[in-house]
Amino acid sequence: MKIFDKPIHLLLLVAVTLSLFSCNDKKSKEVAAAEPIEKKPNIIIYLTDDLGYGDLGCYGNPIIKTPGIDKFASEGVILTDLHSAGTVCSPSRAGILTGRNPYRSGFYYLQGYAGTHLRDSEVTIAEVLKSGDYETAFMGKWHLSRLEKTSRAKEPSPSDQGFDYWFASTHNAFEGPKNFRKFIRNGEDVGEVSGWYCDVLTEEATDWLTNKRDKSKPFLLIVSTHEPHTPLAPPEEYSDMYDNATVDSLEQSISYGGVARPEHDISMNKKEYYGTISQLDQAFANLMKTVDDENLTENTMVIFTSDNGPESPVNLDESQGLWEDPIRDYCFGTPGDLRGMKRFPYEGGHRVPGIIRYPAKIPAGTISNELVVATDFITTAAKLAQVPAPQNINLDGIDAFPAFLGEKIEREKPYLWIFPTHEDTYFRMPHMAMRYNDYTLIGKFKDKEDDVTIMEWMKTSVPVTFSLYNLANDPSQKTDLASTESEMVEKLKPILLEQWLEIRDEGPYWEKLNEASKSKK
Template identity: 50%
Template sequence: MNSSFFPSQLFRFLLGSIFLSFLSVGQAEERPNIIVFLADDLGYGDLACYGNSIIETPHLDALAKEGVLLTDCHSGGTVCSPSRASLLTGRTPYRTGFYTIAGPEGSHLRKQEITLAKLLKDDGYDTCFVGKWHLGKFSGQPDPGAHGFDHWFGTAVNAFDGPQDPGKFVLNGTPVEKTGKWYCDAIVEEAISWMNNRPDQKKPFFLFICSHEPHTPVHPPEKYSKRYENKLIDLKESEVSYGQVHRPLDRAIDSNKKYYYGTVTQLDDAFGRLMTAVEKQGQEDNSLVIFTSDNGPETPVTVEESENLWEDPIRDRCFGTPGPWRGMKRYVFEGGHRVPGIVRWPGKVKAGTLSTQLVNGTDWLPTACAAAGVEVPTDRTIDGIDALPALRGEDSQRPIPACWMFPVGYDSRKLASMSMRDGSSVLVGWFDSETTGKGNSAWVKAAKLDRFELFDLSIDRTQNNPLNEIRPQQFETLKGKMEALWSDIQSDAPDWTKS
């Protein structure tokens, strides 16, 4: 070693170390707050910024003007629980044991799953969950606190006890009554209170807020439904697409549409109050805000169903639309999982932009981790990817194809079982009838794909014109990919009867 140079080298090294230390501290302080607002059963075509000519959604429209609106955004599943599990774990829901909603065979979000909340909490974030959990019971199964949320408030499942009395909320494990408020109002109020009262306001935070609206029961305050009582609304509604699913033909339900439209506007107002609170805190410029939905819209369909589920009049107030796409909630066709997706992150995502890149519900975990500088788990399959490039309109590489499954338990509807995307092409598959309806774990472990249809969404949004014979090479290639992907998912899927 040349001793004459050592002092100067040491000085430069120490100076550089000090600089990097300050840089590291600065980066830590600049880590964004992450706010995910998940609506329930909100359709792709339900917001004004997505082309709805009836429903007023000024606050979400403003968010779109301040950030990026995604035209190819998807939930991770086609019903509530699977989508929520995907968002929190970055994994296709059947890998985590969500073959339908939480509950059958004791299914829940297992303790060994690593959630976004846990990752962020371990890296210095304050974490809060408010709203509809629907990933297991609050007693005897891992609750939000067990999955990384410092503070949590909400209901285990749907708020079926009524709009002004959503039943017993649970606050950090303790049941509490919350009367006199609609669901979205109660949870937004709790979220704002938590933000304002955090002990260390300098720490970044993760807020996951899951509304009940516009899930049934659909019963907004009268001031909202009254907005949509006029002949112009009647005329416009007659032009709305409902995913090629027939509305009930044996009874008149069109007078009910005002309740759904009013509920979406009510939800928009609640979201607006949350954003106002973020702005008042001075956190607007340092917050990554994601708004999306857990699946496509609910429909009072006339398809025969074994338990007469669809004859329940409570669904006669469901007037959500998937826009131009085929199918609705529970369908693996586009309308079942293509949902609104709006992201605002000042200085990182250009305001007033539109992205046509595919973003899936499994992507939100790796995306949030990338924004926060947190490592994604490497000891398990993570199906999602960092969507930050997609938010900027850039092409993204997706090693594992985005896919969606039709939930076990609704097999009598004879709908498609699985879909998988490859660019604008989508392959739809059906599981063999011999395994259909055998029950959750047994069905998942035994099911085989035995029929397929290939579509190209760039030329056929209706998904009514299969290309199997027109594109035989692509058909065979994607068929092989889907079979391999399904086999891999089956190997991960837990057997709840042995858990």
């Protein structure tokens, strides 16, 4: 018997082991069947231009009718503390695409200033998502490089920045939003396109969604409107909605961020601004209908927001060296109860509407009071797409998705909004703001000397004077607490200075780069 004991035990052991492997394999297959790999969401970013925090019905505007956007807001989350990446067009757009404070990328002001453009070395949200097999498209105002075919040095186009398909213009519709003539599709001039800018974008995006994309892949679609940037010229059916005595009486309740309005009468123009918002609302609703018709709603995260606060008209005064810009006499956008407008580092310059719908994940009717910045979009999208965020670079964004669910999020570092104004004119204002919980610290550079260039002044300056506001009980930033809460100022100053110096010194010095480029030639 002992001669056979060992072989018998071995056979039994092998049999039991094989049985266990078989059971485990069967169980793993059952688990895999019960827990499929999570489907990657489609992502749409709908970016409006100069839309104020208080310009929508769902954000409390008593005049403007926005039924499409209001319905959309009821289906997802309204963010009460969402901020653009910058306080003016190009910087804000650079921050959305890269997840970085735009000053890191050299966007101190608008594209084109001293050669400013989004360099090919920057990693964009489109490139990140393409690594996860996403198809990508961009429609509308680009404002990050020159898209026209010229004899000048080539600057990266949307194709170079990760977009498979694009239909765009370098700037907004300076000639007017109707029958715009400067659209470029995938590098080729399109010529005049019949219709209004936002409606043309809806048609182009609809065509891409229904006919041109690879429907086996998830997608990223960015739609960037001209509206409600000036010039304004909505169809009469929209502007006529606001040409009545009721609107005239309600207008008295609208706030403009404490920024002085023109002394001359511009009240006859308000219907054009209000009508433009309603036109934009319909264009957005039409795009959402396409999303619904394509059965994309449930698994598509749609982000609706603005690139900065609302534009303000100029109070013409030759003694202050102001220029005449009657086109901006049509600007009736409002930041609600916030202080400041476009360009201003106060809240009204960068706190903007933020509405997100993603039925598969975000409960309808959610309201979130968490601080979110548009630089968070790239990191959030990467997490949802199950791909790594950009590595070995300074990112300022975090995964903000918990905030979309109404949950708390923690930021490792505060965010800075910067605008390098220097003229002793209507736009004289502080130069930066830093949020720290409910506090915002405002910093101001020393005055620029006449023989110093703007870039040299900015690249060598640090804030020297400060003001402090507590947004929890003073959202309009009326009471400067710098003297009464000096300990908080002293706590926050080194944090702001450390962040500013890091950002300032990382950003390219365009004038020196241009000189170096010329010397090589």
